[in-house]
């Protein structure tokens with residue numbers, strides 16, 4: 001997405017990294033690991049809902065997460081809107097795995113590049129699922145990635 005288009009969008013509360021220029025992010029992926037563990041009980045790249053871009057020369061790691069767009073195009077595009085992809089009372093978009101058919105319409109609708117929605121591939125069609133950050137909205141302790149970041153470089157905007 002172009003910078004000016006990004007500046008014109010409005011976002012809900014989402015996970016942010018302390019300024020990547022000064023961030024202490026070690027690129028350890030503890031955030032991604034704990035995220036998939038608390039949601040799915042497994043660890044694997046396709047289960048991540050928080051994405052890291054490691055600068056090979058700069059050694060700076062930039063964290064990318066769902067920005068919870070106010071117009072939530074992923075939710076609007078869902079083939080099973082309000083069943084698979086839902087909105088909670090705070091406007092947070094979350095996925096109910098039981099109803100997700102893995103059609104990827106939400107991923108194609110994501111305005112970010114790369115999309116902030118992940119995808120579990122499987123030869124078994126019933127196991128193909130989209131995965132996105134839901135701000136751990138049912139977790140009493142709040143976002144697990146924030147809680148378990150060892151250098152406290154993540155927070156809720």
Ligand code: SF4
Nearest residue numbers: 078100101103104106
């Ligand atoms: S992959 Fe799942 S959440 Fe995404 S549009 Fe299809 S049914 Fe909805």
Ligand code: SF4
Nearest residue numbers: 035133135136143145
């Ligand atoms: S807030 Fe929760 S769902 Fe979102 S990236 Fe962090 S751990 Fe994952």
